[in-house]
């Protein structure tokens with residue numbers, strides 16, 4: 268293998284073939300790491316019909332955008348993606364490869380790390396350069412502790428959570444987009460048989476400025492109707508802790524926490540949620556946290572900015588009514 | 597011909613224990629659990645449950661439970677075996693302490709253990725462990741065994757020579773198939789592990805168990821790691837909470853809106 272060099276960002280596109288906000292955040296992080304390590308930043312984009320996205324990415328402080336554009340790369344297929352990426356990284360081994368801790372990142376990066384025998388730190392919430400190397404911070408024990416880790420192979424890989432980096436503002440001039448030859452494998456062992464989309468985008472949680480979540484104390488599906496009304500009034504989305512999802516009161520796509528979605532809205536309202544470490548891992552970076560809980564000693568109050576002690580059934584109707592009456596600012 | 601399923605299950609301190617029970621030793625880079633019992637990693641329990649469902653709906657299914665670690669609790673393993681395993685394989689040793697091994701070393705050691713467990717058609721792992729939360733071992737194990745892997749299963753079934761998986765996506769799920777032998781990592785959506793009866797727990801003592809040590813695997817864990825922890829700290833999450841009250845709950849609900857408006861939060 269050649270000498271490891273440069274920071275590479277593995278870009279992801281949304282359904283409209285635009286770079287995701289997490290991808291742009293990674294560009295910001297990558298810029299910082301590249302400048303601290305005195306190396307360059309490059310973006311890698313796999314997709315189909317991704318020319319325009321590559322041009323857009325090229326405005327976010329990258330040295331170049333390596334574009335692997337090919338119909339076989341239109342959706343994520345683990346074996347095709349890994350073959351194509353492993354080939355690229357073998358010929359151009361980076362010092363650091365960053366990907367989002369997304370559905371794809373969680374599946375692809377471990378495969379890549381084991382295929383190339385590179386160390387990987389998953390689910391990073393912090394990255395910094397110390398001396399000549401990058402240190403990665405991630406939650407362990409369900410978020411009860413934070414471990415800082417170093418990678419002992421020439422190439423370090425990491426998956427990074429949303430809102431760890433800040434997206435840079437786009438520059439007027441764009442870096443070069445370098446289209447690369449792609450030869451996808453002729454055969455794969457995995458067969459993708461199609462997707463089933465649930466709940467018709469009812470919970471675009473990660474993007475919502477306000478998240479109103481219910482917990483086990485909601486006691487059933489009905490209460491979630493009230494949460495939905497509040498979310499609608501505030502321009503937000505409905506979330507849940509794990510028990511309501513397990514009980515079928517809320518869609519599994521609504522789960523917030525270490526094994527659900529990681530959100531950091533301006534306002535997070537936790538109703539009848541006790542504040543387990545696993546739940547906090549998914550929302551503790553929110554702007555303002557508001558808790559409603561009947562137990563004055565519930566841990567959630569310790570990590571909230573506003574709290575009301577009481578039964579949600581008695582509190583939510585007047586809360587909702589007052590929201591409706593609130594004069595616009 | 598029957599179907600051999602291996603379920604990899606790790607013992608962890610009960611992840612639902614209160615935060616105060618996780619004592620952080622910054623000098624030794626270790627987290628010590630105080631006053632909470634060891635349990636099987638909940639996602640590994642989901643993997644065992646997935647195996648049990650396959651066993652119920654197919655003929656001649658045999659389940660082998662593999663667990664590796666330091667000081668594995670016999671009672672915890674016995675209870676898991678009693679649910680419906682046909683054999684168990686433990687790999688024990690002081691140098692197999694979870695805090696000493698990274699995911700890369702763990703996957704290599706497990707691959708060697710799987711090779712000692714006899715043949716397999718399907719390997720099931722939890723999607724991630726509740727202590728390291730890394731989610732790497734299952735995929736690494738598949739890579740080392742040279743078999744296809746599917747992650748985040750909410751449903752696993754065997755059909756003909758292949759495995760059919762519903763894989764959890766952020767907005768739903770997708771169906772993925774792979775030829776056997778294959779590895780699948782299992783998510784919580786599969787459902788909780790059933791309880792064994794007291795009778796089954798008693799009978800489980802007679803289920804064949806192999807205990808190996810590190811020497812049997814012929815690997816040196818100290819050379820297998822790729823990631824090293826250099827610092828450990830407690831998260832700082834606590835905030836100053838403004839408690840909003842009222843003469844009645846109704847008033848408190850209204851006052852909350854007023855407080856948020858006053859502070860320009862809304």
Ligand SMILES: Cc1cc2nc3c(=O)[nH]c(=O)nc-3n(C[C@H](O)[C@H](O)[C@H](O)COP(=O)(O)OP(=O)(O)OC[C@H]3O[C@@H](n4cnc5c(N)ncnc54)[C@H](O)[C@@H]3O)c2cc1C
Pocket residue numbers: 481482483484485507508509510511522523524525526527528538539540541542543544545546549559560561562565577578579580611612638639726
């Ligand atoms: C490996 C693993 C991963 C996990 N991942 C996640 C995850 O991603 N997300 C997640 O959320 N959890 C997760 N969990 C579960 C987590 O440990 C907790 O069990 C869960 O978060 C608790 O949810 P809760 O706060 O809604 O319920 P509880 O802890 O039961 O709390 C319910 C709260 O509601 C209050 N309450 C009850 N009735 C009322 C009422 N009428 N009015 C007002 N308040 C009321 C109670 O005082 C209590 O504080 C995970 C667990 C494990 C082991």
